[in-house]
Amino acid sequence: MPFPDESAAVAVADYQPLWTVDFEQLAGTLQGALGDQARAIDHVGSTAVPGLAAKDCVDIQVLVDAIDENRQTALLAAIGFRCRPEPWNRAEVSGGQECRKLVFAPPVGARRSNIHLREMGGPNVRFALLFRDYLRADEAARLAWGAFKKRLALSVSDLIGYGQIKAPATAVLMMAAERWAAETGWQPAPGHAA
Template sequence: MPFADEMAPVAVLEYQPQWPVDFERLAGELYNALGSEAHTIDHIGSTSVPGLAAKDCVDIQVRVAAIREARQVGLLAAIGFRCRPEPWNRGEVSGGQECRKLVFAPPVGARRCNVHLRREGDPNCRYALLFRDYLRADEAARRQWGAFKRRLAHSVPDLLDNGQIKAPATEILMIAAERWAAATGWQLPPGSPAPHAPPVT
């Protein structure tokens, strides 16, 4: 559930070249805060797909060796990130497996984002990256998904209602994504060094 400062009607924008720039900055801040806890920091969600319309909210996945809640919540709280308390922000079923996760909101007044901590190699980690890579690769799917999101935002601007309608549609999209993965031999992208924040001047 969004915090009070995040409540606003859903607005879907055309793709913004600023989104990957904002991701790089946020990823650097997160890496500096988490240190060795962060194996890899991925840009995920619709803002990670060039050409795709999206809400102006950057989704970030931090791959970790294990969910260590007290430590990870403390490290991110030190830079103002707020752990979302709802059960669906602490776990999810992916690939028939119950997976732990932690989701964080940005500091009050900061750039809108969601930070998802997931265990390296778990199905929910794979799911987020397959969603991204499929939509990057398939122009028709990308165009149709963007058009669906624009229509949904126009007719259902309430954030929570919008999300409840979009969730089953996403599952349908992911059936096509799995077929694409099987046909192309797609594999989970390997971990890469997490970006560093630029020096403070």
């Protein structure tokens, strides 16, 4: 759920090249705060896919050896990031396995973002990278996914409703992504495995 300062209707915009610049700036800030705890920092989600329409919210995946909620929350809180308290922002099921995670909102007034801390080698890490790489590689899927999200945002303006409708559609998209991965031999980039 968004914090009070994040309350805005869902809007899906055409791809913005500035999203990559915003990611790079945020990645540098996160690396500085987390130091050697951040094993990899990746731009994930729709803003990481050139040509894909997306909500203007940069998703970043930070890989750590292990989730240490107290320590990592304190490090990010020191630079204004806020740990999202909802259960779905603490764990997720991916590949049939429950995976721990932490999701952080940006400092009040800062650029909209979601910072996902995940453990190295987890199936949820693979999921995020496969989503991104599949949509980068398949133009038809990218255009269809963007059109779906734009139509959905016009019909459902609240974030919770938008997410609830998008979740089963994402599962269908990921079935196609898994076929693509099997056909192409796709694997996560080196350094993303346990």
